[in-house]
Amino acid sequence: MTEYNFQEIEKKWQQYWNERQVFKTLEDPDKPKYYVLDMFPYPSGAGLHVGHPLGYIATDIVARYKRACGYNVLHPMGFDSFGLPAEQYAIKTGQHPAETTETNINRFKKQLEVLGFSYDWQREVRTSDPDYYRWTQWIFLKLFNSYFDHQQQKALDISKLPIPSGLTEEEKQEFINEQRLAYQAEISVNWCPDLGTVLANEEVVGGVSERGGYPVVRKPLRQWMLRITAYADRLLDGLEELDWPESIKTSQKNWIGRSYGAEIQFPIKDFGEGITVYTTRPDTIYGVTYMVLAPEHLLVPLITTDQQKATVDQYLEQTSKKSDLERSDLDKTKTGVFTGAFAINPINQQHIPIWISDYVLISYGTGAVMAVPGGDQRDFEFAKKFDLPIILVVAENGSQEELQEVYAGHGTMINSAEYNGLHSKEFTKVIIDRLEQEGVGKAAVNYKLRDWIFTRQRYWGEPIPLIHTEKDGVVAVPEDQLPVVLPEVEDYKPTQDGQSPLAKAEEWVNTISPVDGSPAKRETNTMPQWAGSCWYYLRFMDPENKQNLADYEKLKQWSPVDLYVGGAEHAVLHLLYARFWHKVLHDLEIVPTDEPFQKLVNQGMIQGRSNFAYRIQDTNTFVSFNLRKEYKTTPIHVDIDLCRNDVLDIEAFRKWQPDLTDAEFVLENGKYICGSEVEKMSKSKLNVVSPDQIVTRYGADTLRMYEMFLGPLEQGKPWSTHGIDGVFKFLRKFWNLFHNDEGNLIVTDEKPTAEELKITHQTIKKIGEDIERLSLNTCVSTLMICTNTLTNLNCSKKTILRDLVIVIAPFAPHLAEELWQLLGEEPSVSLASFPQYNEQYLKEDSYEYPVSVNGKMRARMKFGVDMPKQDIEQAVLESEVIQKWIGGKTPKKVIVVPGKIVNVVV
């Protein structure tokens, strides 16, 4: 072999790893464990682009490094293979989602294999595999068969639920069903009549469907819900101990949205019942000038006076037509109507009007608020619009202020009867005590978090393993009958009345009750895509298990995931849902830990860089970027493969699309320069770079190192291949440490010099430290510096190179394997131990001090590392350069920081 032939080398070693099963994970209780996991991908039809592997490369480096450090490493990969795109493709083409999914997975796997990842593919899981979703269904049944015990703050088996006495059998069943962690509810969903389906919130844009632009309405539908709200406190408090980015913790905190306040009852004049409101500011109770109910509030029809009825009904009609989006986003100006009824402020017996308005949400708190326009922006806007009185009750700095604007902060109480002068925070406590004593209120906690709507009217998802019976209500499919396998259907579209496509599989739907064998019907809804990803990290620990979702001992051995790497877009949903399931499973003693992912890192998104050509309006002529201002132009996306460094390949462009064959060009300096913009990498923007192209040209090792070299892992960055040559050159330079110009191995057994040992051991030390803190870009720099130094020293000594091959192996594993073999080492470098650095080689006898005068660096002076401070000070002050800068003055102070710096202050 004469030169660094990456193509041959990479193929050879991938085959070697595969055949010898080098990365098969074995249970080895003698070694410390390390579980490093990527968020597994949805296998889309588009295949991998260069952004996908960023996190995978990072975890692979960590996995390989940890293995070399003596850890037993679990580093698996799988596919989140249920999902909407495969189903929509099926609707369009009739091809079974299972088939397209299989094709896509195979493509993904091939692309991943080419990059040389050290996954144990024997542990691969696919969420759409019946052997896998059997356990997803099993977990669902655990949720169905559990309730949340508020005393113990944990889930317990439903059989332990204390049932109030004196209930009929029917009432008893109802009571139990209402306590389950998986329960049914009639809730309002996004219903699109034209598409005949329910849409997720993300699929509704501006009140119409994202696809097709059909109108979407709210429609109440029976749904299965998961009681995630029961876990709100534990999900919130559990964040404290996790080694997660602060931003993700904050997102989850905000999503859960715990707030402390009070519930207060306001009696209604001439009406039996009162209104209960939730407020975080009970201290502002003297500032309440009106009440507002959500339009959907149950009291609205009861308290509306005859006089106001027509107005109210009209308003209700109007708001019910609005989508959520219109209610919140578009229409910021407040609307509302008076009900004609009055409430009584329990603290001062004031009569205050009750209004309804859609700025109050039925789904939060009690669906009713006490309006304090002096202390709340929304109430203020409403009061201004409808000319309601405004009373200021909290003053920022003790003095009475003008009613110009809202003051929502804390301060001194004013206009609050005997409480004037008290601090508002103090008064909060006082007023809650008083309300409690008088029996008209109490301290209360509220959450933004809602229960999780767990059903989809879709085909390509896990069937919900429940059976609707005539006599016994909803019953679970017996465990030994799991999995409930998806039936074959002819048509993947939902039914006209909003049922899942499964409803059409009559033979499958009609079944018998597991209780008494009477005719019964299967639940036809399927689970959302989040379900499978809620627990896949558990299955990796024991993927073949037929008896359990995973063996408890194995879970104990591997849990928790030590390092979890994935995109920040999963900050709340996936990570919150998975934590919720994990906690339930922990309560039921199925998993040993309370939290699934100890350390979490978000890799930044790699964006694409799109190219544009500028078509002059109404012509087929394109003008070069810098001349475009002289014409009226429309920019069009140009496939980035047609450009090189923003210069358009005109011939290729003409051949690209039929209507461009006779395109004309206005050039600058003889070239057509394209415009560019950084955008999300996507097919439609023609800016997708596939790793395959890079691998063919430079090899997987170069791609791996280059992606790491781009910058910090957590940081987003646009993809650019500027600089990839530098990384490629570096690998070739590394290769050339072992070879001469003729390609012959020149490694010698000579003893290394102190200098050679120093740079090598510095490198070993820094690489170890930097991998630990996931600073992988600086690892690449360090390896470059080391290679440059050794090249300059003409060092080809085996002692040195052997260590470095192991150090570079996590980054460029194929190259390392090849060189390892050339050194005569065996078996695989992937099984070699990471070298220990020797502190002795790093020691210096002297250090060159930067010497500054008044903080400005003026000279460098070399002193022994053990030289006493006084001697350094003396030597510095006596030196000519410093004398010059001091200019005859007496130095006020001389600071000597040993091994760091000297600073003379005059």
Added chain:
RNA sequence: GCCCAGGUGGCGGAAUUGGUAGACGCGUUGGUCUCAAACACCAAUGUCUUCACGGACGUGCCGGUUCGACUCCGGCCCUGGGUACCA
């Protein structure tokens, strides 16, 4: 609006605990090799100033703490991401 992250040469970025700002790579310029080009290699490369030695300035802006600030504190500006009438 609120929350989070970030702002350092022509570019990507480095500086881990407050201690030589700009490591490493790209790009650019000059050179060697070559008939020539590509590749490769060598050298220079923050800005301003100076024939040169050197000097001044310099990490978004303003101010502070410190012998010393990219790093800490206060205020402001800008960019990216998340979220949105949550009482």
